[in-house]
């Protein structure tokens with residue numbers, strides 16, 4: 001796929017990948033063997049009929065391709081851009097054995113974007129079932145909540161989504177940056193849901209403005225789906241972490257993406273623009289933070305990670321892009337202290353690590369090298385170590401069972417310990433992926449539909 | 457959209473706004489705050505509820521004009537609307553069972569002290585309020601406080617233009633010395649809360665402070681609002697805003713409040729000159 005030049009794009013928030021032209025998409029689709037037993041479909045967490053949507057492109061019937069795709073995935077333009085395809089469908093493609101699988105993700109994105117380019121009335125839309133008279137409340141407008149809402153609307157239920165922020169999208173909006181997932185796309189996908197009859201109410205915190213019990217009681221909802229994500233940032237717990245210039249990735253990315261701090265002072269929210277930025281972590285979040293810091297004008301951005309590039313959980317493409325744009329990888333180092341002067345960060349003390357025996361995750365565990373501390377000079381530190389469950393909602397819903405880490409305990413179809421309350425996405429699994437959250441939302445919608453039929 | 461029902465100017469730089477927000481009004485308790493956004497390009501800023509009516513569906517806040525957002529707010533009037541209002545956020549102030557309490561409200565902190573003192577009195581605590589301001593012009597809500605069932609209202613100004621010519625810590629110290637209070641609550645600028653806590657520490661009078669770190673979401677998602685309390689890092693928005701004043705690291709709080717001071721000053725200056733142009 002065509003990309004913007006690395007030097008040029010590292011200063012701009014415009015999208016990096018340019019997407020396929022019709023010819024490119026057709027040529028790529030032609031590489032598909034149209035296997036009799038397509039293994040790629042098994043590799044997709046929501047089992048999109050990949051073979052058929054690619055056949056649509058091959059046969060010049062993009063419309064059918066879109067329909068096949070959207071039957072399983074309501075947000076193809078987003079997933080085509082952010083799914084870890086190299087571990088999922090593309091890993092399962094038979095051509096992967098020769099090292100060059102069909103670019104399924106890019107074809108998904110191509111079809112999704114074709115659909116979004118149409119005006120609203122010409123876009124592919126699912127048939128909406130006859131109104132059932134049942135009302136369902138969805139908490140959180142991230143991928144899990146939006147997928148659940150779309151599916152419930154299709155089944156004829158009246159759906160209201162409550163979102164605590166001032167706009168819908170969840171991590172797609174406040175976390176993943178514009179240069180990877182343009183916010184226009186998120187808005188267009190949300191617009192379609194509204195068109196399908198889903199009501200989205202922003203500025204409502206469940207657990208504060210209303211509780212789950214109130215939704216099921218005086219508010220008159222017959223069931224509730226909780227898709228509130230895992231939005232509580234983890235810190236390192238090392239000295240100096242509250243110095244000015246230290247951010248959680250959540251704060252840094254929210255300021256820039258949701259609040260558009262890159263456009264200060266035209267947008268009112270400021271962000272501290274460091275010249276030398278150290279980002280701690282090795283996942284997608286860390287890559288996004290590092291590449292965002294470059295775009296805000298940093299001279300140097302270091303990625304500080306305890307293991308090696310091999311073990312990084314980020315998508316391969318993000319690692320590649322980050323390196324290309326000039327992010328410097330400092331592998332096998334672990335921060336021990338953040339140092340500062342007059343309240344501001346001046347550097348980070350890190351210790352060298354080496355890889356030992358494999359740990360529970362199967363990755364080789366990093367162990368400290370004695371007396372190997374060194375200083376990384378920097379004026380900004382961004383901590384991207386992952387997130388935990390936010391207790392705001394669950395504190396106010398004591399009868400929803402949680403596990404020892406505060407996540408909601410849910411069955412395979414999202415059912416929780418509280419009758420009529422279902423949950424899915426990061427609030428159940430911990431930080432995972434967009435497609436898994438969407439899959440969970442959709443599955444729960446079906447279970448809610450059954451539950452409503454049974455409780456009628 | 458959240459329609460503005462009424463506005464009032466309380467002093468040269470302090471304003472009061474009343475907004476229609478029935479869902480929020482039904483839930484508010486003293487000490488909690490809201491986060492608002494004025495317009496599409498606007499910042500999310502936290503302000504404490506100074507009053508509310510669940511029956512009539514409105515909430516009220518009082519703010520000091522310090523920067524761009526509060527400037528924008530001060531230009532709005534009844535009939536205008538706020539784009540976003542979310543809440544109630546934070547834990548309510550603990551009231552009742554405290555015994556004899558001194559509530560100190562400094563500057564615009566008086567706006568927060570008002571519902572707190574009212575709730576404490578209603579819960580059976582014996583409340584003495586100490587109101588402080590730089591001068592008479594900046595003293596707010598004196599009449600409202602006089603209408604509450606307080607044990608006493610002590611007014612202090614730096615220049616003696618109203619009440620005693622003293623800092624709020626002077627009457628607070630006298631109360632401690634007389635053994636007349638079991639608990640203190642200080643609400644105002646960080647520096648004032650720091651000195652109030654230092655005053656009561658010598659007398660081992662438990663002291664709650666209402667902190668105002670910089671916030672973004674107000675729901676525990678970003679960690680911008682983290683404060684050091686004893687050995688712990690806590691989030692102002694969800695663990696607070698009230699904390700044990702004897703454990704708070706006020707130096708760190710004040711330093712963190714200044715992160716954006718330079719750029720904010722520029723933004724506010726630009727905005728004011730822009731406003732001035734438009735008025736001409």
Ligand SMILES: Cc1cc2nc3c(=O)[nH]c(=O)nc-3n(C[C@H](O)[C@H](O)[C@H](O)COP(=O)(O)OP(=O)(O)OC[C@H]3O[C@@H](n4cnc5c(N)ncnc54)[C@H](O)[C@@H]3O)c2cc1C
Pocket residue numbers: 081082083084139140141142143144145162163164165168169170171172175176204205206207227228229230231253284285288315390392393424425426427431432433434435437
């Ligand atoms: C920076 C970043 C980059 C990522 N990159 C990728 C990637 O490339 N590929 C990939 O597959 N995954 C990626 N992920 C992970 C992916 O975004 C998440 O797994 C996914 O968004 C989870 O969806 P969700 O709906 O469960 O939760 P979220 O997306 O977190 O949405 C939850 C929503 O609920 C709202 N909410 C929370 N509490 C309440 C409440 N009490 N009341 C009302 N509303 C509430 C939140 O404001 C939010 O809008 C990334 C994550 C981050 C942070």
Ligand SMILES: Cc1cc2nc3c(=O)[nH]c(=O)nc-3n(C[C@H](O)[C@H](O)[C@H](O)COP(=O)(O)OP(=O)(O)OC[C@H]3O[C@@H](n4cnc5c(N)ncnc54)[C@H](O)[C@@H]3O)c2cc1C
Pocket residue numbers: 489499500501502503504505517518519520521522523524525526527564567568667668669670671672697713714715716717720721724
């Ligand atoms: C829980 C809480 C309750 C508050 N209650 C009140 C109140 O009742 N009345 C009142 O006048 N003020 C209150 N404040 C402070 C108020 O939020 C700030 O004065 C306001 O954000 C300033 O915005 P500005 O754009 O006008 O000024 P700016 O020029 O942007 O900032 C001036 C100063 O305000 C503080 N500030 C700026 N942005 C934020 C932010 N997003 N969050 C918190 N502080 C910020 C900073 O210390 C900054 O240096 C409260 C703050 C908190 C955290």
Ligand code: FES
Pocket residue numbers: 670671672673674675676677678679680681682691692693694
């Ligand atoms: S304001 Fe974001 S966590 Fe408190």
